[in-house]
């Protein structure tokens with residue numbers, strides 16, 4: 149019998165959960181996602197059982213048909229957001245991490261009592277705007293612009309928007325459009341169900357019935373109406389907020405941090421904007437989806453598992469050595485770090501270093517594709 153081949157999702161270093169042999173991936177905690185799914189399925193079922201037959205016979209069968217299509221759309225968008233890779237950036241392998249460490253090392257005088265740690269940020273220019281690239285100590289990479297480390301899933305995510313417990317996943321570059329479609333269609337579904345149940349109850353009171361009798365006749369209608377009434381405001385607000393973000397090509401993360409708001413005496417603008425509201429929406433919602441970088445169903449080779457094992461050791465060593473006095477410096481680090489300065493003069497150096505690293509590292513190569 150052939151030995152069982154292990155897949156990369158089985159040795160994945162983040163905290164994500166995988167099922168169906170790595171085809172489905174989610175955040176580590178999925179409890180709230182099942183609440184979301186339960187509320188949508190439950191409320192829609194009440195509407196289809198109690199209100200739709202009445203409205204179909206009294207008005208038109210187009211009402212339940214429209215509701216059914218909307219429900220399928222909402223659930224599909226939710227599952228697509230929840231089960232896909234949001235744009236996780238693979239952690240650096242041992243060699244890549246060493247390469248980065250070497251390239252940022254600053255020469256320190258061996259007799260000096262204070263150790264100067266290497267700079268952990270790089271600055272690049274995008275459309276004349278200075279963008280800081282921060283070093284991630286967990287993933288051991290300089291994060292590409294707009295990426296951030298999700299503390300829940302323990303991964304750096306491209307164009308990180310936020311971690312959403314309601315959908316049970318991070319929202320990032322690869323699933324933002326599905327998340328946006330989900331909340332906009334969910335807002336429509338909420339309004340649809342609320343309108344159907346209220347119309348049904350009001351029509352029942354037409355025949356000289358009390359409102360209380362109408363509720364007794366169709367108890368499901370009042371339950372779905374109440375659930376929709378309380379959830380529609382937050383869903384509508386969220387849909388409006390994300391429409392604003394999409395039309396200005398911003399992420400929730402950037403909006404909260406005020407990344408593009410005016411700084412003291414400095415003009416600041418969004419360098420990622422495509423020009424106007426329309427082109428931004430087209431770019432965010434219809435632009436090409438980059439391929440997943442984590443190759444979660446790929447086979448684990450002995451070299452791959454070796455680089456992962458070493459990487460785990462290095463994290464501990466690097467965290468211990470960072471910020472402490474180091475006596476010896478690698479000789480080859482001095483010539484490289486001489487090109488590193490602070491401020492705008494390092495722009496050329498940092499881009500150069502990233503390009504240099506791309507010669508040897510597949511994951512950093514992909515980051516360069518994002519950068520260039």
Ligand SMILES: [Zn+2]
Nearest residue numbers: 284287297304
């Ligand atoms: Zn990270």
Ligand SMILES: [Zn+2]
Nearest residue numbers: 298301311318
């Ligand atoms: Zn996350």
